[in-house]
Amino acid sequence: MTGRRIVSIVLPHLAMERWQRVMERNGSAPPDEVPLVLAREGHHGPVIHAANRTARLAGIQTGARVVDMRALCPELKVEYADIAGDRHALDRLVLWARRWCPWTVRDGDDGLILDTTGSDHLMGGEAAMLIEMETQLSRLGLSAGLAVAPTWGAAWALARFGPVRSICAADEVSWKLGALPVPALRLDGETVLLLRRLGLKTVGDVIDVPRLSLTRRFVKAPLQANPVLRLDQMLGKTAEPVASVDAKPRIHVQTQLPEPIFDPTAHLPDLCADLCDRLTQTGQGCRSLLLTVYKTDGDVSTVEVATSAPTRDADHLLGLFRDKVERINPGFGFDLITLTAGGVEPLELVQNAFDGNSDEALHLSRLIDRLSARFGPRAVTRPLLRESHVPERAEARGTALTTLERPTVEVRTDRPIRLFDHPEEVRVLYAVPEGPPAQFVWRKQTLRVARYAGPERIAPEWWTDRPGTRLRDYFKVEDQFGRRIWLYREGLHEDGRGGDPRWFVHGCFG
Structure with missing residues (x-):
């Protein structure tokens, strides 16, 4: 092997840590003790994409279905992941990492690869360089695993399966990586499962198998399913250059x-x-x-x-x-x-x-x-639309200078422009079956409904709301003074989710 030195940086919690940082800036971050996950669409419904520490301690597993994890943890809070935003953030980190060396690339969706050959002496050696990298990433609110080795494959494996801040010399690759599990070879799930069924549980086990036998079995397999090619990349027998992307010229x-x-x-x-x-x-x-x-x-x-x-x-x-x-x-x-x-x-x-x-x-x-x-930037805010049919969740507040990537959301013109921070409960004096109350008391005033439109039924969001959450029927009503009010009935009679329905005023028109 040559004298190349490759650093692998893995950011295992990038999606969650980036989401929490954005919520903290908006002042809407949930407490740390709340089990929280980010979900993405799967083949059979939403699946777990990332989880905070509380959720992981509760047994929540990445890749599992949200509905299954809710059965394990009923108080689980679910938000949707911003996968495109995470990739964009990782692309920015690729250029940010140029402070340590001129060759940096993105490694999948959770890591970076740096070719630091000849650069470590500028920072006092490889150990000091890895500490500096970890420190700078922590200042960005990101936890990281780091490793330096002679090849991309070896550094990747040590960063994810080795000790903290691993350093591997050129003559240490075989014995340092031999004890790592088979997934350290960067193989897909089906190939890992096949090797385990064959009794090959570690990288060392694969190294000990005669090369001819492995070649015959995987000769036509693609790279991500070929342990022979992956092993050659890890040991430096097959080149794997770091093709660095060009940074935009600074103006x-x-x-x-x-x-x-x-x-x-x-x-x-x-x-x-x-x-x-x-x-x-x-x-x-x-x-x-x-x-x-x-x-x-x-x-x-x-x-x-x-x-x-x-x-x-x-x-x-x-x-x-x-x-x-x-x-x-x-x-x-x-x-x-x-x-x-x-x-x-x-x-x-x-x-x-x-x-x-x-x-x-x-x-x-x-x-x-x-x-x-x-x-100051936090003194001026603007509304941020979100994908939700529940009115209070369809809008959040963000700084006017912040650009957040969010999906295009249709603005509802049939709802009040501004809603109350907390819906105000009203006392119903007389209600029309399947309609709004004929009279109700709100803010110590008795109001009579002159005309109304509705209802608009809004069901609970099962991926966010707790079990037993009641549906809402919204009505646009006009009282005897001409004021237009937006109120809703929470629940139905004998719906099995509580007692009698309750009524709330959620906003006013005009």
């Missing part, structure tokens, strides 16, 4: 100063204009700007601003730095200023004026950017 401008200064304000207009010219030439816009000053004592200070939509308007971006430049600590002065565009994406020029130009002042995103820059 930035800088100003080199003849002597140190203490305030970059005078140079910001030219920097913003030059950066936007470069964005225009490439037909792109940016969602954030990072202003960095390099001090004469070797330290740096940064200020970052963000936008709710991609833009390349220099005046607008310059205005976002107002009242923020003073946060820079100049120290003994700085002689280099850089401005870097972040969140770069394609941006087309849209004509919305008769003179052929684009009137950017019409964009609501500009107001959002100015408010967020002045009061």
Whole structure:
């Protein structure tokens, strides 16, 4: 084997940890003691895609059907996984990992591969390098398993089945990997099951089998079902290069100063204009700007601003730095200023004026950017639509500057724009069978129903609600004062899920 050194990083809980981080930003994360899983569609209904620690301790298994796991843990909370978002996050991590070496690729849906040949000495050796990688990932809220070995296959196996932060030298591959289970060969489930039936339970058992016998049995098998090819990749007999993806070119401008200064304000207009010219030439816009000053004592200070939509308007971006430049600590002065565009994406020029130009002042995103820059990104929020027919679950709140990938959801125009945070229970004086109450008391007022429309029946979501949750019948009613109210009846008479139905006001129209 050559002197190659390959690092494998496995992120076993990426989907759950990313979901929890997003919920924490929105202020809607459930407590840690609640068993929580993320589900995806399977051949026979939703299956478990990821589980938090509480759910795993309760016996919840990845890949099992949600309905089976609910029988094991009735209080299980189920949310749907954002698989496309997880893959996009992993693609960003591929480029983020370039800080350690120039060759990085994604490894499946839960890992990274880094070719660190000749790079470890820059970080004090391989042991220090793995600790640094684990530390930086933990700061992102991600738990990881890491291993370094001479081949991709060996590093992959040790990261998933070996001890914490494994280091394998070139002459240690056979005996260090021999005790690992057969799945360490990166084989599919059917092949693993076949090898186990043949009595081959470890990698060492496969190595001890005569090569001719294995070749005859798996000569026509594809790579993921061929233990001979996988074993050759692990031992370095078959090459498996790291074909690194190209990073997008960074768009930035800088100003080199003849002597140190203490305030970059005078140079910001030219920097913003030059950066936007470069964005225009490439037909792109940016969602954030990072202003960095390099001090004469070797330290740096940064200020970052963000936008709710991609833009390349220099005046607008310059205005976002107002009242923020003073946060820079100049120290003994700085002689280099850089401005870097972040969140770069394609941006087309849209004509919305008769003179052929684009009137950017019409964009609501500009107001959002100015408010967020002045009061903070968490002070300005916007509704986020979700896939749910239960009204209070169909919308959440998120920061206006955050872009979350969510499926396209149809907006219901026949419901109130705003709902009460908590439905308010009303006392029914007289109810029409299978219809709304003729009279009810709400907020100490007796209201009479003049006209109504409905009902709209909403059944419980079995994958989210607890057993015994009652269905709802929603009515749009108008009282004697002309107010239009949206109320619902929870449950039916003799439905076996409680006593008499209860009535609630959930929102108002107009």
